[in-house]
Amino acid sequence: MAAMVTQARPRRDDEPVRIGALAPLTPPGWTEAGRHLIAGLELGADEVNDAGGIAGRPLELLVRDTAADPRRAAAAVDELAGLGVAALAGEYHSVVARAAAARADNLGVPFLCSSAVLDALTEQPADGVARIAPAQSHGWRLYADHLLDAGHRRLAVAAQPSVYWASGTRILHDHLAPRGGSLTELDVGALTPAAVCDALAGSGATALLLLVGHPEPAVPLVRSVRRDPRLAGMLIGAPAGQPEFAEWAALLGAEGAAVPFLRYLPESPTPLGVRVEAALRERLAEAPSFVAFEGYDTVAVLADVLRRRGADAARTDPAWADVAVDGTRGPIRFSRVPGIDVWQWAWPPVQVVDRDPAEPGRFRVLRAG
Numbered sequence: 001m002a003a004m005v006t007q008a009r010p011r012r013d014d015e016p017v018r019i020g021a022l023a024p025l026t027p028p029g030w031t032e033a034g035r036h037l038i039a040g041l042e043l044g045a046d047e048v049n050d051a052g053g054i055a056g057r058p059l060e061l062l063v064r065d066t067a068a069d070p071r072r073a074a075a076a077v078d079e080l081a082g083l084g085v086a087a088l089a090g091e092y093h094s095v096v097a098r099a100a101a102a103r104a105d106n107l108g109v110p111f112l113c114s115s116a117v118l119d120a121l122t123e124q125p126a127d128g129v130a131r132i133a134p135a136q137s138h139g140w141r142l143y144a145d146h147l148l149d150a151g152h153r154r155l156a157v158a159a160q161p162s163v164y165w166a167s168g169t170r171i172l173h174d175h176l177a178p179r180g181g182s183l184t185e186l187d188v189g190a191l192t193p194a195a196v197c198d199a200l201a202g203s204g205a206t207a208l209l210l211l212v213g214h215p216e217p218a219v220p221l222v223r224s225v226r227r228d229p230r231l232a233g234m235l236i237g238a239p240a241g242q243p244e245f246a247e248w249a250a251l252l253g254a255e256g257a258a259v260p261f262l263r264y265l266p267e268s269p270t271p272l273g274v275r276v277e278a279a280l281r282e283r284l285a286e287a288p289s290f291v292a293f294e295g296y297d298t299v300a301v302l303a304d305v306l307r308r309r310g311a312d313a314a315r316t317d318p319a320w321a322d323v324a325v326d327g328t329r330g331p332i333r334f335s336r337v338p339g340i341d342v343w344q345w346a347w348p349p350v351q352v353v354d355r356d357p358a359e360p361g362r363f364r365v366l367r368a369g
Contacts, residue, residue, distance in 0.1 A: 016060035017053070017311045019045075019302060020080030020109075022073055022090040022100055029068035030214060032245045033092045033291050037114060038063060039283050040295020041090060043276065048303045054311060059303065066091060070099035077103040077111075086311040087112060087318065089298045092291065094118035094136070094164040101129045101342070110305075110318040113342070114298040115291050118164055122341045130320045130334050130343035132294050132301070136164075137171050137339075139262045139350045143239045144175040146260065146352045146367045152207040152235060156184040158196055158221055159211035168211055168239065188212055193224035200231055207235035210259075214242040219251050226255045237261070244289045244353075249360050257357040260366055263290045266329050266349040267368050273328040297327040 021041050023034035041061060048059045062085060064076035073096045080088060081104075088104050088111040091097040097116030104111035105126040113121060113129065117136040122129055147155065155176065159165045173183045184203050186196055200208060208225060212218050218238070225231050238261045242248055248256050269277065276296050280288035304325045305314050320334040320343035334343040352367040 014057065016058045017306060018060045018062055018083065018085045019299075020076070020083075020085040020088045021061045021063045022066050022076060022088065022096075023063065024068045024092055024096070025063075025065035026067045028213070029066060029096075030092060032247050033115070033289070034065075036245075036284065036289045036292040037090055037092055037295045039280060039288070040292040040297075041114075041299055042295075043279055043283060043292075044296040044299025044303070048299060054303065054306045057311075059299075059306075066093070066096050066100075068093045068096055070096050073097075073100040074103040076100075077107065077109070081107045081109045085109065086306060086315050087302050089302060090114050090295065091116055094121075095162065097121060098163075101126065105129055108316070110314065112298050112302055114294045118167055119340055120167070125341045127320075127343075128318060130301075130318070130323075130345075132298055132332070132345055132348065134264060134347045134350060135337065135340055135344065136167055138347055139264070140168055140171045140239055141175050142350055142367065142369045143237075143260070143262055143352055144172050144181075147207060147235075147237070148176070148179055148181060149367075150235075153181045154184075154203070154205045155181065155207045155209060156186055156200055156203055156205040157209045157211050158186045158188050158191075160188050160213060160217075165211040172209070188217055188221070193217070193220045196221060197224050197228045197231060200225070200234065201228070205234075207237055209237045209239060210242065211240065214245075215247065215251055218242050219248075222252055222255055222259070235260075241290075243355055244291075246286050249355065254357065254360055257355040257360045260352050260354045263351050263353050264329070264348045265290050265293065265351060267351070267365060270326075270328060270330065272326060276328045293328045297325075297329065297332060300327055301325050301332055 023037045025034045045059045066073040092115040094116040097113050110128045113131040115133050117133050119135045236259045241261045243259050243261045280292045325332045337344045337346050350369050353363045356362045
């Protein structure tokens with residue numbers, strides 16, 4: 001790691017061990033994901049403190065809203081490093097997590113990314129950065145296999161300009177092409193929902209993948225496609241997980257059902273997962289998403305690091321390779337994965353899921369890997 005952040009004064013024995021928590025809590029960030037992420041982080045921190053904290057010191061989260069803005073995230077990392085946090089955690093949006101990871105690595109503050117999946121989370125090997133979520137290429141290839149097995153060879157993607165969406169398009173194309181699949185790209189920045197439908201009607205595509213933000217423009221795109229008689233039978237897919245959250249169902253109802261997406265939960269929950277699910281449901285007043293579990297697991301890992309290494313030692317060397325934690329979705333270990341420059345849990349469970357058309361509040365597992 002580059003320059004280390006020095007401490008302005010010695011810590012008191014009763015001083016909290018602070019972790020900086022990054023999440024999108026206001027628009028244009030995906031606020032529902034941010035709310036679930038913080039709920040998981042906070043539940044994890046509360047349980048650490050109930051168990052005696054970190055060597056008798058309480059664990060304290062310093063939450064900062066990134067609002068899906070990379071510059072705001074980098075500024076938050078600077079602020080939190082100046083406050084002497086032992087580590088940084090969280091973030092959902094990949095382009096934001098990338099900015100936070102670069103700044104944290106430059107300052108020498110460990111960063112455990114909870115939810116962002118972009119393969120290139122850093123531009124060079126970063127010993128201080130690790131990730132709970134799977135790499136985008138891992139999950140999206142599984143998603144492409146599901147589409148191929150369901151008979152979809154000619155696909156279209158409605159995409160917004162973004163490093164993340166461009167990466168997803170490239171992964172899909174590279175996985176589909178050798179298997180006889182094709183991909184038509186539709187620029188949502190230049191096309192209205194009606195124009196997207198016109199392009200789909202003449203494309204021969206049997207599936208449209210939404211590589212766009214939620215609720216805008218995802219919701220109007222779904223409505224337009226569902227209501228266009230020319231596109232009856234067109235599969236709509238959302239690999240990034242937009243239908244996971246309650247807002248999707250509330251806005252779209254039955255029109256939002258049968259839209260396959262990726263989520264990172266096991267087919268059968270672990271005993272810890274069952275207990276944490278109940279606690280998160282009470283805290284959120286709704287069913288927790290996989291993002292909430294990612295938040296909880298993030299704190300479980302950081303608590304393990306801090307207890308083993310001590311807060312100050314963990315700041316200089318988090319020793320991700322030594323982590324051995326039973327998370328809500330299975331045992332968590334970190335390793336170096338070819339093509340990924342951060343320490344990676346390889347791999348969390350991955351599912352392709354949709355909402356049941358007969359009961360949009362219920363999820364159907366279509367594929368697991």
